[in-house]
Amino acid sequence: xxxxxxxxxxxxxxxxxxxxxxxxxxxxxxxxxxxxxxxxxxxxxxxxxxxxxxxxxxxxxxxxxxxxxxxxxxxxxxxxxxxxxxxxxxxxxxxxxxxxxxxxxxxxxxxxxxxxxxxxxxxxxxxxxxxxxxxxxxxxxxxxxxxxxxxxxxxxxxxxxxxxxxxxxxxxxx
Numbered sequence: 001x002x003x004x005x006x007x008x009x010x011x012x013x014x015x016x017x018x019x020x021x022x023x024x025x026x027x028x029x030x031x032x033x034x035x036x037x038x039x040x041x042x043x044x045x046x047x048x049x050x051x052x053x054x055x056x057x058x059x060x061x062x063x064x065x066x067x068x069x070x071x072x073x074x075x076x077x078x079x080x081x082x083x084x085x086x087x088x089x090x091x092x093x094x095x096x097x098x099x100x101x102x103x104x105x106x107x108x109x110x111x112x113x114x115x116x117x118x119x120x121x122x123x124x125x126x127x128x129x130x131x132x133x134x135x136x137x138x139x140x141x142x143x144x145x146x147x148x149x150x151x152x153x154x155x156x157x158x159x160x161x162x163x164x165x166x167x168x169x170x171x172x173x174x
Contacts, residue, residue, distance in 0.1 A: 027144035032091030034137040035149070039082045039094050040103035041133055045126050046075040048109055052119040064116060064170075068123070071163050078156055085149055105133065117174045124167035131160040 053068035086093040094100055106126050114122075134157045141150035 027146065028089045028091060030140055031137075031144060031146055031149060032086050032089050032093075034140050035082055035086040035089070035091075036093060037103050037105060038133060038137055039079060039086070040100045041106045041130055042075055042078050042082060043094070043100045044104040044106045044108060045123075045130060046072055046079065048106075048126065049075060049123060051109070052114070052123060055114065056116060056119065058116045060116070064120065067166065067170075068119075071123075071166075074159055074163070078159075081152055085152060089149075106130065117171065120167050120174075121171050124164055124171055127160050127164040127167065131157055131164065134160060 049068050049072040053065055053072055056065045056068065058064075083093040094103070106129060109122060134153050138150055138153045138157070141147070141153065
C-alpha cells in the first residue's frame, strides 16, 4: 500500500543538540560561530580587566581598583549568558583557555609593568572594540530574525558603552 508523502520545502530545525530555537541550520551556525568569538573576546577582556585590577598602583589606586573590579564582574556575568545562548541555538561553545585563545580577537597584554593611564586607556579601547564586535553580531541576529539573541546583545552593547564612557572620562583628565 503506497502512502503519499509531502516533501518539506523548508530546511529542518537544528537538531544536533536539544534546542529551544526555531532557527534553521545555516542561521544557527552563523550565530553560534559569532557567539563563540564574542565569548572568547569577553573572557579575554575579563582576564585583562581583572589583571589590571590586580596590578593597579598609584594615587587613585582605590578608585581604579574598585572600578575595574566592578567592570570585571559585569564582563564575567556576560559569559554565562553568552554560552547558554549558544547552547540554546543547538551549538557547542568554548571549552578551554586554548579555545578562547584560538577565537579571541581582542589582544592580551602580557607586559610586566603597565602604568595606570596605559591600563585604563587600553581597556577603554578594548571596550569600544567589543562594542563594535557586539554590533556586528547584532547585525547577524537581524539577518536571521533572532530577536532573543539580539535582545541580549543590546544590553551588552549598553554595558560596553558605559564601561568605555567611564574609562574615557578618567583617561582624558589624567
